Amino acid sequence: DRTDDAHPPAADAVGAATFRRAWSDLAPVGRAPDGAGYHRFAWTRSDHTLREWFAGQAAARGLDLVTDRAGNQWAWWGDPDARPGVVTGSHLDSVPGGGAFDGPLGVVSAFAAYDVLRARGVRPGRPLGIASFVDEEGARFGVACAGSRLLTGALDPDRARGLRDADGTTMADALRAAGQDPSSLGPDPEALRRVGAFVELHVEQGRGLVHSGDPVGVGRMIWPHGRWRVELRGVANHAGTTPLADRRDPMLDLAAFVQHVRAAALDAGALATVGKVRVEPNGVNAIPSQVTAWLDVRAEDGSAVGDVLAALAAYAPAQESWTSATVLDADLADDVAAALGTAGLGSPRLGTGAGHDAGILAAAGVPTAMLFVRNPSGVSHAPAESADEADCLTGVDALAATLERLVTR
Ligand code: HGY
Ligand code: MN
Ligand code: MN
Ligand code: MN
Numbered sequence: 001d002r003t004d005d006a007h008p009p010a011a012d013a014v015g016a017a018t019f020r021r022a023w024s025d026l027a028p029v030g031r032a033p034d035g036a037g038y039h040r041f042a043w044t045r046s047d048h049t050l051r052e053w054f055a056g057q058a059a060a061r062g063l064d065l066v067t068d069r070a071g072n073q074w075a076w077w078g079d080p081d082a083r084p085g086v087v088t089g090s091h092l093d094s095v096p097g098g099g100a101f102d103g104p105l106g107v108v109s110a111f112a113a114y115d116v117l118r119a120r121g122v123r124p125g126r127p128l129g130i131a132s133f134v135d136e137e138g139a140r141f142g143v144a145c146a147g148s149r150l151l152t153g154a155l156d157p158d159r160a161r162g163l164r165d166a167d168g169t170t171m172a173d174a175l176r177a178a179g180q181d182p183s184s185l186g187p188d189p190e191a192l193r194r195v196g197a198f199v200e201l202h203v204e205q206g207r208g209l210v211h212s213g214d215p216v217g218v219g220r221m222i223w224p225h226g227r228w229r230v231e232l233r234g235v236a237n238h239a240g241t242t243p244l245a246d247r248r249d250p251m252l253d254l255a256a257f258v259q260h261v262r263a264a265a266l267d268a269g270a271l272a273t274v275g276k277v278r279v280e281p282n283g284v285n286a287i288p289s290q291v292t293a294w295l296d297v298r299a300e301d302g303s304a305v306g307d308v309l310a311a312l313a314a315y316a317p318a319q320e321s322w323t324s325a326t327v328l329d330a331d332l333a334d335d336v337a338a339a340l341g342t343a344g345l346g347s348p349r350l351g352t353g354a355g356h357d358a359g360i361l362a363a364a365g366v367p368t369a370m371l372f373v374r375n376p377s378g379v380s381h382a383p384a385e386s387a388d389e390a391d392c393l394t395g396v397d398a399l400a401a402t403l404e405r406l407v408t409r
Contacts (some may be wrong), residue, residue, distance in 0.1 A: 069188040218372070235248035324363065333369050
């Protein structure tokens with residue numbers, strides 16, 4: 001039966017319809033076979049599909065699509081050069097074998113919340129932007145939040161262009177292969193000036209909201225966290241003819257390193273992970289000449305990260321990226337909590353050990369808030385990452401209430 005135009009569907013129903021349609025659009029993109037999660041790396045085919053999807057969502061709403069010098073995508077309602085706007089969004093890329101929600105939940109919810117505001121007839125007093133940051137996970141080139149770091153000047157463009165992926169492809173070559181101009185990479189103060197405030201909605205990566213019994217929560221702070229690279233050198237030789245006593249096998253050093261990392265993390269009260277290893281040459285019948293391992297260290301108390309690095313000094317870790325502790329904007333967090341209150345929602349405050357573009361924008365002086373959506377499994381960066389649809393739709397309502405409050409003040 002035809003819906004009666006005089007009584008458009010409730011705004012929430014509009015948001016829910018947008019959410020479901022967008023979610024099903026994205027579901028197949030970069031999905032590995034046999035439920036092994038998502039592989040959505042920057043400047044690959046799935047990234048291209050995701051960028052096209054974002055552009056299509058913006059065009060369908062008549063939003064102005066802008067791609068900044070780092071390749072981040074922005075969809076604007078209103079003119080942010082006339083007055084800095086309120087921005088919401090996240091990222092569309094994933095870690096290898098990642099879950100469906102980390103990143104895309106924030107971008108899909110942004111478009112759904114926009115549709116709710118339009119269905120409610122909200123007339124914003126300031127521009128509203130939707131953002132999708134490129135290469136947030138740093139899964140391919142090793143530096144997390146590469147897009148937002150380039151935007152804010154926190155990642156040197158020459159260094160970025162030279163970063164290599166597992167195949168030795170540089171970021172510059174990857175951009176060229178994706179039809180983008182690597183020489184354009186760099187800080188984009190004009191794009192950054194347009195951001196008066198940033199609110200990132202994200203699936204919770206943990207079970208704080210499961211324990212509190214709330215569907216959504218408000219970010220309080222982001223732990224300090226960094227990545228280091230460790231080189232372990234050996235002497236390449238034949239697996240079948242080299243006596244054990246004559247070997248210089250870097251795999252033995254790797255085994256010891258992983259144990260040292262665990263012991264140092266336990267001593268320091270930090271989270272430390274050896275999450276990526278490159279063995280060169282990588283053959284079953286050859287002792288490798290070199291093993292490169294990446295180390296991820298985080299802790300609520302930054303000094304604990306320092307303690308871990310001090311305990312591993314003998315391995316001469318080279319820092320790849322560092323994000324200081326981010327205390328999210330307290331006034332903005334109060335705004336989010338107030339908006340949640342008008343929507344009849346609680347607003348528990350959550351710290352997180354997961355890094356986000358929100359942390360990079362906050363470090364660049366942008367007032368920043370985070371909204372978390374309950375994750376029943378608490379798992380993230382793995383296929384078991386989850387969020388119930390009802391909680392996702394509550395997240396859309398919460399984001400819409402937050403954006404309405406911020407754009408109409
Ligand atoms: O690594 C992180 O914490 C984030 O998901 N990029
Ligand atoms: Mn992530
Ligand atoms: Mn994320
Ligand atoms: Mn992140």
